[in-house]
Amino acid sequence: MALLMDTRLLLRKVKDLRSLTPRRHRVKEKWATTRAKCPASSLALQYFDANYSAHLGELWPSVRVALLSERKYGALLNNFSHEDVLADLQARGCRDFINDTDTEAQPCSEEKSETCLEEESNNLPVKKPDIDDQLLSPLKLSPNIKCVVFPRGDLTRFKPARPDMERLLGYYLMDAASVLPCLALDVQEGHNVLDLCAAPGGKALTLLQTQAIRFLCVNDSTASRTTRLRKVLHSYLPKHFFTEKNLRITTFDGTKWGEIERNTFDRVLVDVPCTTDRHSLIEDDNNIFNKIRTGERRKLPQLQLELLLAGIQAACLGGEIMYSTCTLSPIQNLSVVEQAVHLARENHGISVEVVDLRPLTHMFRKTFHFAPDLHLGEMVIPHLAANFGPIYMCKLRRLT
Amino acid sequence: MGTTVAARQVFRWTVRASSSSLLSPPLTSRCLLQPRPGLFCSTSSRSPMQSSQHNHPVSPVSETPVTELSPQSLADMGFTGTQAEQMLETASKARGGRAARHALSTLTALLALGLNPSSVLKLLQKCPEVCSVKESQLQQRVGNLRKLGLVEGSLQRVVAHYPQILTVPVKTVKHVVVLLREKCLFTAPQVTDILRESPAIVLGDLAQVEFLFQYVYFRMGVKQAEIIKSRLFRYSLDEVRCRHCFLERRGLYQTPDKKGQTIIINPKLDSILNVDQMTFLTAVAKASVEEYDVFQRLVAKEWLEEEKEQGSINVDATYSEEEEDEEEETGGRSGYIKTRKRTI
Numbered sequence: 001m002a003l004l005m006d007t008r009l010l011l012r013k014v015k016d017l018r019s020l021t022p023r024r025h026r027v028k029e030k031w032a033t034t035r036a037k038c039p040a041s042s043l044a045l046q047y048f049d050a051n052y053s054a055h056l057g058e059l060w061p062s063v064r065v066a067l068l069s070e071r072k073y074g075a076l077l078n079n080f081s082h083e084d085v086l087a088d089l090q091a092r093g094c095r096d097f098i099n100d101t102d103t104e105a106q107p108c109s110e111e112k113s114e115t116c117l118e119e120e121s122n123n124l125p126v127k128k129p130d131i132d133d134q135l136l137s138p139l140k141l142s143p144n145i146k147c148v149v150f151p152r153g154d155l156t157r158f159k160p161a162r163p164d165m166e167r168l169l170g171y172y173l174m175d176a177a178s179v180l181p182c183l184a185l186d187v188q189e190g191h192n193v194l195d196l197c198a199a200p201g202g203k204a205l206t207l208l209q210t211q212a213i214r215f216l217c218v219n220d221s222t223a224s225r226t227t228r229l230r231k232v233l234h235s236y237l238p239k240h241f242f243t244e245k246n247l248r249i250t251t252f253d254g255t256k257w258g259e260i261e262r263n264t265f266d267r268v269l270v271d272v273p274c275t276t277d278r279h280s281l282i283e284d285d286n287n288i289f290n291k292i293r294t295g296e297r298r299k300l301p302q303l304q305l306e307l308l309l310a311g312i313q314a315a316c317l318g319g320e321i322m323y324s325t326c327t328l329s330p331i332q333n334l335s336v337v338e339q340a341v342h343l344a345r346e347n348h349g350i351s352v353e354v355v356d357l358r359p360l361t362h363m364f365r366k367t368f369h370f371a372p373d374l375h376l377g378e379m380v381i382p383h384l385a386a387n388f389g390p391i392y393m394c395k396l397r398r399l400t
Numbered sequence: 401m402g403t404t405v406a407a408r409q410v411f412r413w414t415v416r417a418s419s420s421s422l423l424s425p426p427l428t429s430r431c432l433l434q435p436r437p438g439l440f441c442s443t444s445s446r447s448p449m450q451s452s453q454h455n456h457p458v459s460p461v462s463e464t465p466v467t468e469l470s471p472q473s474l475a476d477m478g479f480t481g482t483q484a485e486q487m488l489e490t491a492s493k494a495r496g497g498r499a500a501r502h503a504l505s506t507l508t509a510l511l512a513l514g515l516n517p518s519s520v521l522k523l524l525q526k527c528p529e530v531c532s533v534k535e536s537q538l539q540q541r542v543g544n545l546r547k548l549g550l551v552e553g554s555l556q557r558v559v560a561h562y563p564q565i566l567t568v569p570v571k572t573v574k575h576v577v578v579l580l581r582e583k584c585l586f587t588a589p590q591v592t593d594i595l596r597e598s599p600a601i602v603l604g605d606l607a608q609v610e611f612l613f614q615y616v617y618f619r620m621g622v623k624q625a626e627i628i629k630s631r632l633f634r635y636s637l638d639e640v641r642c643r644h645c646f647l648e649r650r651g652l653y654q655t656p657d658k659k660g661q662t663i664i665i666n667p668k669l670d671s672i673l674n675v676d677q678m679t680f681l682t683a684v685a686k687a688s689v690e691e692y693d694v695f696q697r698l699v700a701k702e703w704l705e706e707e708k709e710q711g712s713i714n715v716d717a718t719y720s721e722e723e724e725d726e727e728e729e730t731g732g733r734s735g736y737i738k739t740r741k742r743t744i
Contacts, residue, residue, distance in 0.1 A: 049651060061650035062691060068649045069698050153694050155701065384694040 040287035044280040047289065052328055056371070059381065063328070063390075066382035067281055074176025074388070075158050076202070077146040078169060078236050079209050085161075085170035086146065093156065094148035097176065097367040098141075098183065139359035142187040142210045147179045149367065153385045169235050174202040177368055177380040177388040181269065181324040182206040184360050184395055190214045191266040196254040196311055199225035201232035203271055203324075208237065217265070219250045219257075226251045255306040258313030258348075266319050270311040272304040274325040274332050277390055278382070301331055308340040312350055315398045320355065323377075324393040333392040334376045341396070355395040473504060478517045490524045491531050505535035510559075513542065514552065519560050527563040537569075544570045548577060549592030562599040573602050576609070584613045590628050598633035612637045620644055621656035622669045630669040638700075643672050646695050647685055 048067075053060045075094070077086055086096070148171075150156050161169040182203050187193060189212045198204045198218035207213060218233075220226045230249055234242075241247055252260065254270075275297065280287050288297050304325070311321050323340075325332055337354075344350040357378045361370045369386055371379040377394030474484035491503050510520045510530075524530055533541075542555070545565070550558055558565060565573075580586045580594060594601060601609060616622050616632060632640070647653035647667070654662040667684050681687050 053651075058686075061652065061685075062687065064651050065646065065649040065687075065691070065695065069695070070702070153690065155694070155697055384691045384698070 039284045040290040041281050041284050043291075044275075044277075044287065044289040048277065048281075048328075055330055056328070056381070059371070062383055063381050066384050066387050067278055067390075069384060069387065070155075071175065071278060071382075072149070072387040073158055073173045074147045074149040074179065075161075075171035075173055076179060076206055076209065077148065077171050078205075079144060079146070079211065080236065080238050080241075081164050081168045081170045082166070083164045083170050086148070089148050089171070093154065094150050096146050096148050097364065098145060098147055098179070139363070140186045140188075141183045141360075142185060142207070143212060144210050145179060145183060145206055146209070147176055147206075149176050152367075163235075166238065167235075168238065172202060172205055172232075172236060175326075175388055175391070177391040178202055178326075179206055180360065180364070180368075180380065180391060181271065181322050181393045184357055184393060185267050185269060185320065185322045187212050187267055192264065193217070193267045193269070194257075194261075194265040194311070194314055195219065195269045195271070196257065196307055196314075197221070197271050197273060199229040201229040203269060204229065205232065205236055207269065208233075208241075213246075215246065215248070217248045217250065219252055219254060221251070221253055223251050255303070255310050257310040260314075262313050263316045265314050265316060268311040268315045268319065268321045269324070270308050270321060271324045272307050272332075272336075274300065274304065274327040275329065277327045277329075301336055304332060304336045305339055305343070308336060309343060309348075312340065312344050312352060312396065312398065313348060317398060317400070319398050321352070321396045321398065322393060323396065324391060326389075326391055328379065328381065328390045328392070333379070333394070334374070337376055337394045337396070349400070351399045352396040353399055355397050357393065357395055474507075477507060477511060479521070480517075483517060483521050487521055487524065490521075490528050502534055503531045506531060506533060506538060509535050509538050509542075513559065514556055515560060519556075523560055523563040527567065529567045530563050533566055538566060541566055541568070541570055541573075544573060545595070548573075548595060549588065550595060554592075554596050558596055558599050565599045565602055568602045575606060576602050576604075579606055579610060583610060584617075584624070586624055586628075590624060593628050594633055597628075597631045601633045604633075608637060609633065612640065615641065615644075616669070619655055620653070620669070621660065621662075621666070626669050630673050632669065632673065635673055638703075640673065641703075642696055642699055643680065643685075645699055646687070646692060647672070650685060650687065652685065 048064070052063070056063060074097075075085075075089060077096075090096075158171075158173055161171045161173070163169055185193075185207070187207060187210045191213055192215045193207055193213050195204045195207065195216070195218045197220055199220040201218070204216070204218045208216060218229060220229060226249060233247075233249075275288055280289055287293075288300075308321070308323050311323075315321050323337055327333065341352055341354070344352055354376060361368075361378050367386065368380045368388055369383040371381050377392060379393075380389035380391040382389045471481075471484045471488070474487055475481075479487060487507075507520065510523070511517070515523070542559075545555055545558070577591055580591050581588070586594065612632070613627070615637065616627060622630075644653060648655075652664070653666050654664055656662050656666075671684055672680065675683070677692070678689075681689060681692055685692070
């Protein structure tokens with residue numbers, strides 16, 4: 001009996017060793033001689049048509065055409081590079097949408113409240129200052145983050161960043177809407193921050209730009225993703241950053257974080273794996289809508305829920321957790337957050353409250369299009385003139 | 401594609417301009433064509449022309465041959481004084497020497513078609529090159545159009561609206577008709593309709609015409625009858641493609657599958673093309689002007705890049721490289737190939 005058990009275990013191990021690559025990687029589009037009869041991107045499109053037209057209603061055609069068209073990038077400026085990239089980019093016509101004083105309302109800190117209200121009253125004379133104060137004062141953003149974009153409707157592309165004298169790149173090209181969850185996370189001086197699903201590293205890099213983090217822990221589930229994350233960080237951060245005290249890069253299963261490090265972090269970013277809507281419509285390689293990956297895709301909401309719960313557990317008392325995805329699907333967005341809040345209370349006795357992000361959407365309404373009437377969280381939806389997103393974000397604060 | 405068509409057009413215009421400028425009189429200030437140091441400028445035959453221009457139309461010009469264009473002869477044909485003046489002006493804009501010689505016979509032929517003098521004047525003002533068409537050629541071309549089905553009434557209308565059709569040789573028209581009948585499988589009455597509604601097709605690039613047809617037939621799934629009704633050939637490929645892609649990406653237009661079925665009801669080609677942009681955006685696409693404006697620029701960029709990638713020659717391959725669709729592209733392409741085999 002014992003022997004049989006052993007051989008069975010042994011066989012399982014041998015099988016594992018044999019399959020060096022996951023099944024989905026065994027057939028590569030670029031090596032195939034004919035196109036698949038029904039490619040994964042078409043399946044994705046059919047799925048979205050069936051589901052999102054009900055969810056978004058009248059907005060769906062506009063979102064659909066934007067998703068199928070070329071996306072718009074933003075350039076996240078690298079504060080550690082000494083080159084004056086900002087001036088150069090601004091000369092080409094970009095503007096920093098976060099710190100632009102002309103068009104957006106500034107975040108109201110104590111000193112700036114006067115000027116802030118003045119600006120508001122200049123733009124919208126009808127609004128009463130009291131409401132503004134209430135609306136805007138709770139909102140605090142992570143400092144020092146700078147991201148430039150070309151103006152609305154402008155289709156110019158960014159040139160790739162070039163290394164400066166210290167071999168650091170001047171800016172990182174990413175979807176400008178991805179900066180919003182990091183801004184809203186409100187990283188303050190001396191915080192310990194955890195990024196549960198950090199690869200490829202755009203959001204982690206954004207968090208590091210604040211230069212306010214005492215200790216950043218970045219994690220991802222597989223080694224290849226972590227390697228990519230490491231490469232990105234090495235291209236943008238000076239060598240002195242990579243010490244044990246500042247930065248920790250790990251390759252653990254994020255769902256287990258509740259057991260590993262409980263009640264530790266001031267801020268947690270949970271940027272979960274999702275169906276990556278935009279990517280699924282364009283690329284057929286590694287597309288999650290591939291028939292072979294159906295099981296994986298069906299289990300996504302469960303995985304997302306577990307990751308969020310782990311993030312909630314990892315946060316300390318009063319700590320804030322930011323849940324973000326890059327899909328429009330309510331099953332992966334609202335439902336996951338609702339269930340997580342519920343389960344946190346039921347199973348772990350942790351109560352969390354949802355932080356209102358409306359001040360953020362109000363502030364950036366001129367740069368991004370936000371989905372109206374979302375009862376939980378905020379979502380950037382793609383639009384031809386502002387082809388950013390889709391990004392869903394929801395902020396939770398741990399109360400007990 | 402667009403760039404080669406444009407290049408060919410430019411080439412055609414430069415050839416015309418260069419050949420006509422060699423013969424144009426350098427004197428007339430209203431002459432649009434730049435005079436060149438003309439080696440072949442024949443000044444001898446133009447002297448009666450010059451004198452007739454400078455004279456007051458009322459006073460007769462001495463020693464004017466009957467075959468020459470003169471106010472007297474024009475008055476005989478039924479032109480009023482002012483009309484005659486304008487006529488002489490227009491005639492001088494065309495290739496000077498030849499115009500003088502056979503303009504009269506051309507005018508007679510035009511009048512014989514049944515056009516009244518004012519229409520003939522307008523026609524010539526629209527297209528002064530008609531003056532340089534020989535009378536025999538004109539008769540030949542008109543006869544060809546008649547044979548193609550443009551009978552009295554429609555023939556006059558077409559000639560009046562699009563006089564350039566008379567400057568096109570019979571062979572060119574024949575090529576176009578062959579394309580429409582054999583490759584596009586239009587019936588003879590349908591071809592007549594096309595010539596009547598979109599006569600500019602005769603001056604178009606044949607490859608472009610064919611590509612436009614293929615795009616609409618396979619990619620949009622529109623059959624011949626609807627193509628005729630919507631007067632497709634009045635529009636350029638880029639316009640049609642832009643509006644179609646916009647609708648397609650919005651999910652409002654689907655390419656029919658092999659059985660010709662779609663999940664949604666496609667808007668009719670007529671309602672897509674034959675409306676101005678505002679109506680198109682509000683009624684059919686239900687989008688804002690800003691979106692369409694950005695889309696036009698975006699998609700123009702995409703097509704340019706595609707062209708660069710593949711080279712502009714391979715017409716068949718380009719439309720299958722378009723962005724995400726739900727339709728089976730292999731089905732559409734094989735469908736086209738089947739059609740080819742049928743005709744050949």
